[in-house]
Amino acid sequence: MKSISLLVLFSMISLSSGCSFTGVKPWERDVLAQKKMQLDTHPLDSYLDDHIYYSKENSSGGHGVGGGGCGCN
Amino acid sequence: MQLNKNSMSKSKKTSQSVSRKKPKFIRSALSIATSTMLASVAPVVHAASDSTWEVDSAILFYSETDRITAVEPVVKVRKEIGEDEYVGFRIVADSLSGSSANGAIATNSAQTFTSPSGSSYTAATGETPLDPSFHDTRIALNGEWETPLSKAIKGIFSINASSEYDYESYGVAANISWDFNNRNTTLVTGLAYNSDTVKPVGGAPTGLNTMSATKTTQGSNLNKTVTDILFGVTQVVSRNTLMQFNYSHGEDDGYLTDPYKILSVLDNNGNLISGAGQYLYEKRPTTRSRNAVYWKTVHKFSEDVLHLSYRYYWDDWGLNSNTIDARYRYELGSGHYLQPHVRYYQQNQADFYHYNLVDGSTPQYASADYRLGDMTTTTFGIKYGIVLDKGQEFTARVESMKQSMGGSNQGPDVDAIILQLGYSLKF
Numbered sequence: 001m002k003s004i005s006l007l008v009l010f011s012m013i014s015l016s017s018g019c020s021f022t023g024v025k026p027w028e029r030d031v032l033a034q035k036k037m038q039l040d041t042h043p044l045d046s047y048l049d050d051h052i053y054y055s056k057e058n059s060s061g062g063h064g065v066g067g068g069g070c071g072c073n
Numbered sequence: 074m075q076l077n078k079n080s081m082s083k084s085k086k087t088s089q090s091v092s093r094k095k096p097k098f099i100r101s102a103l104s105i106a107t108s109t110m111l112a113s114v115a116p117v118v119h120a121a122s123d124s125t126w127e128v129d130s131a132i133l134f135y136s137e138t139d140r141i142t143a144v145e146p147v148v149k150v151r152k153e154i155g156e157d158e159y160v161g162f163r164i165v166a167d168s169l170s171g172s173s174a175n176g177a178i179a180t181n182s183a184q185t186f187t188s189p190s191g192s193s194y195t196a197a198t199g200e201t202p203l204d205p206s207f208h209d210t211r212i213a214l215n216g217e218w219e220t221p222l223s224k225a226i227k228g229i230f231s232i233n234a235s236s237e238y239d240y241e242s243y244g245v246a247a248n249i250s251w252d253f254n255n256r257n258t259t260l261v262t263g264l265a266y267n268s269d270t271v272k273p274v275g276g277a278p279t280g281l282n283t284m285s286a287t288k289t290t291q292g293s294n295l296n297k298t299v300t301d302i303l304f305g306v307t308q309v310v311s312r313n314t315l316m317q318f319n320y321s322h323g324e325d326d327g328y329l330t331d332p333y334k335i336l337s338v339l340d341n342n343g344n345l346i347s348g349a350g351q352y353l354y355e356k357r358p359t360t361r362s363r364n365a366v367y368w369k370t371v372h373k374f375s376e377d378v379l380h381l382s383y384r385y386y387w388d389d390w391g392l393n394s395n396t397i398d399a400r401y402r403y404e405l406g407s408g409h410y411l412q413p414h415v416r417y418y419q420q421n422q423a424d425f426y427h428y429n430l431v432d433g434s435t436p437q438y439a440s441a442d443y444r445l446g447d448m449t450t451t452t453f454g455i456k457y458g459i460v461l462d463k464g465q466e467f468t469a470r471v472e473s474m475k476q477s478m479g480g481s482n483q484g485p486d487v488d489a490i491i492l493q494l495g496y497s498l499k500f
Contacts, residue, residue: 022257023254023255023256023257023258023308023309023310024257024309024311024312025255026255026256028312029312030312031312031313031373032309032312032315034373036373036378036402036410037315037371037373037378038371039307039315039317039369039371041380042468042495043129043149044129044130044131044147044149044495045131045468045470045493045495047147047163047165048131048133048145048147048493051145051167052135052474052491053418053450056444056450056474056476056487056489057394057418057420057444057448057450058392058394058420058423058444058445059365059384059386059392059394059396059418059420060323060363060365060386061301061303061321061322061323061363061364061365061367061386062319062321062365062366062367062384062386062396063319063367063369063382063384064248064263064303065246065248065263065264065265065301065302065303065321066231066233066244066245066246066248066263066265066301067215067233067244067246067265068213068215068233068234068235068242068244068267069235069240069242069244069267069269069299070211070213070235070237070240070242071209071211071237071239071240071271073173073207073331073332073333073334
C-alpha cells in the first residue's frame with residue numbers, strides 16, 4: 001500500500017510537471033549542457049552498478065533497455 | 074536527453090564564473106587536501122574540445138565477505154563519424170571466483186552436498202552452505218550506432234554478445250528519441266531483445282527432484298528470451314533542473330530456473346529429514362512479466378549537482394521492490410569534486426520463495442535463492458573525481474553494500490566492498 005502511494009505521488013508530480021513546465025530558451029542551456037547535468041554522467045558507472053545489482057537482487061528495468069544478459073548465479 | 078551541441082561552448086563561461094566565486098571554507102580546505110594528494114596533476118576545468126574520439130575506461134573490484142570476489146575491467150570507445158553521428162564499441166571482461174549460497178539452510182550438524190560437476194563439499198555445523206566451486210570468466214561486447222533520423226529525432230541502435238562458461242547471450246536494441254517544445258521535452262521509446270542459452274555444468278537438473286551426483290536432467294542447453302520495451306519523457310524544468318519519467322515492461326520466456334540452487338526439506342519438527350530427498354533442486358516458472366516505473370531529477374544548486382531517482386518494480390512472480398538512489402556532486406573547485414552516494418533497495422519476496430520446504434508439501438514452483446526473498450540492500454559510497462585538460466577525467470570510488478534479509482528469509486547478511494577506478498579521454 002505504501003509502495004502504491006509512493007508510485008501515485010511520483011506519477012502525479014512528474015505528469016503535472018510535464019504539463020506545466022515551459023522549459024528554457026536555447027541561449028539558456030549553458031548549465032544543462034554541462035556533463036555533470038546529463039541524466040547519465042558516467043555510463044560505465046551505471047553499467048557496472050547494473051551488473052552488480054542485477055546479480056544480487058531480483059529487479060530490473062526502469063531506466064533503460066538493452067545491454068546484454070548474464071548467468072549471474 | 075539530446076542537448077544542443079552548440080550550447081556546449083557556453084559551459085566554459087559558466088565554469089569561469091564558478092571559479093571566480095569565493096569558495097566556502099570547507100570547500101577550500103577539501104580542495105587543498107585533494108590537490109596536495111595529486112600535486113603533479115594540473116587541472117583545467119571543462120575545456121572546450123573538437124574531439125572526435127572518446128575513450129572511457131574503468132576497472133571494478135567487488136568483494137563479498139567470505140563469498141564472491143570479482144574483477145571487471147571495461148573499455149568503451151566512441152567516434153564521431155558525421156554531424157551528430159557516432160559509432161561506439163564496448164568490451165567487458167569479468168572474472169568471478171569464490172563461494173555462493175546454494176539455497177540450503179544451516180543446521181545443527183555438518184552437511185555434505187554434491188556440486189554441479191559431481192564432486193562434493195561440506196558445510197560445518199551452524200554454517201550457511203556455500204558452494205565453493207563457483208568461478209567464471211565472462212566476455213561481453215557491445216556495438217552502437219547513434220544517428221539523427223531527422224532534425225528532431227535521434228536513433229541509437231546496438232548489438233551485444235556475451236559469453237561465459239555456462240551462459241551465452243546475444244541481443245539487439247533500438248532507442249528512438251524525439252525532441253520538441255523547443256527541445257525542452259523529449260519522448261523516448263526503446264525496444265530490446267535478447268536470446269540467451271543456459272548451459273549448466275552437469276546439465277540442467279529436473280526441478281524439485283532430489284539433489285544427486287546422478288541427477289536426472291532436462292537437457293544441457295536451454296534457451297531463454299528476454300524482451301523489453303520502454304516509454305519515457307524527459308522535461309527541462311528550468312535552467313538548472315531536468316526531470317525524467319519512464320515506464321518499462323519486460324517479458325522473459327524459457328529456462329528461468331537457477332540450475333545450481335537447491336532447497337532443504339524439513340520434517341514437522343523443523344529438522345532436516347533423513348535419507349533421500351533432503352535437498353531438492355529448485356524450480357521457477359518459465360515465463361515472467363516485469364514492470365517498472367522510474368523517476369529521476371537532476372538539479373544544480375549554486376555549483377553542486379544532485380541526482381535523485383526512484384524506481385518501483387513489480388512482476389507476475391509476486392515480487393516487488395522500491396529503489397531510491399541519491400548522488401550529490403560536491404564541487405571542490407579547480408576541477409576536483411566529491412560525490413557521496415546513497416542507495417536503498419527494499420524487495421518483497423516472490424510467491425514461490427521458501428526458506429525451506431516441509432516434507433510432504435508439493436509446490437508447483439519453489440526456490441530458496443535469497444535473492445528472491447524479502448531483503449533490503451543499503452549502499453553508502455563516495456567518489457572522487459578530477460576533470461583535467463583535453464576532456465580527461467579521473468575518478469575513484471569506494472562503496473560499502475549490505476544486504477539484510479527479512480520476513481521468512483532467515484539467511485545471513487551479505488556484505489560487500491566495491492572499488493572502482495575510472496579514466497576518460499577525448500582526442
